[in-house]
Amino acid sequence: MSGFASSLITRRSALAGAASLIGATSALAQQAQPLQAPNPDWLYVPTPDDVVDKMLELANVTKDDIVIDLGSGDGRIPIAAAKRFGCRARGVDINPVRIEEANANLKGSGVENLVTFVEGDVFLVPIADATVVTLYLFPHVLLKLRDRLKAELKPGTRIVSHEFMMGDWEPKVTEQVRNARVHLWTL
Numbered sequence: 001m002s003g004f005a006s007s008l009i010t011r012r013s014a015l016a017g018a019a020s021l022i023g024a025t026s027a028l029a030q031q032a033q034p035l036q037a038p039n040p041d042w043l044y045v046p047t048p049d050d051v052v053d054k055m056l057e058l059a060n061v062t063k064d065d066i067v068i069d070l071g072s073g074d075g076r077i078p079i080a081a082a083k084r085f086g087c088r089a090r091g092v093d094i095n096p097v098r099i100e101e102a103n104a105n106l107k108g109s110g111v112e113n114l115v116t117f118v119e120g121d122v123f124l125v126p127i128a129d130a131t132v133v134t135l136y137l138f139p140h141v142l143l144k145l146r147d148r149l150k151a152e153l154k155p156g157t158r159i160v161s162h163e164f165m166m167g168d169w170e171p172k173v174t175e176q177v178r179n180a181r182v183h184l185w186t187l
């Protein structure tokens with residue numbers, strides 16, 4: 001089970017009481033960066049590099065794509081997409097600390113001309129130009145987001161999610177990388 005998946009289970013039990021919430025925070029802190037966000041939906045757990053590779057591979061990214069990572073953390077997915085495929089890529093994160101980290105990671109990466117990071121809410125930022133959308137967000141957030149994805153993204157846009165499903169949307173492909181799953185949908 002991935003760190004985020006186990007943190008989700010911890011988070012579910014955390015909702016049962018404040019004492020568990022303290023436990024969830026310390027358990028997550030052992031697996032990932034310390035929790036710096038006031039909203040529990042903003043938990044940050046980075047996707048391991050081999051899982052990033054699988055996400056980009058399943059989405060069949062090419063240099064002509066525009067990849068958007070919704071909830072981009074330290075920016076590793078947009079930076080990896082641009083480095084590996086020479087495509088344009090964008091990351092969106094609501095937490096300014098994550099945007100600062102992403103911009104620091106972008107500096108000197110060699111793909112500064114291809115990648116941008118935007119501080120904003122995944123429910124509000126423009127996404128219509130994306131041809132590939134990558135996600136590693138809680139299932140209830142994905143469920144809320146999917147209507148927007150369907151309404152605003154072009155037909156043929158690929159959506160890849162690390163670990164979590166989009167409600168009852170049946171993925172076209174699911175692949176396993178060690179203990180993580182990657183799902184692909186094509187609109």
Ligand SMILES: C[S@@+](CC[C@H](N)C(=O)[O-])C[C@H]1O[C@@H](n2cnc3c(N)ncnc32)[C@H](O)[C@@H]1O
Binds near residue numbers: 043045069073098162
């Ligand atoms: C589990 S981390 C994934 C980070 C990165 N995508 C990766 O896979 O390494 C989720 C990220 O989504 C961001 N996030 C959560 N809800 C968001 C929202 N409504 N709008 C923008 N970012 C959000 C969090 O701040 C966090 O950095």
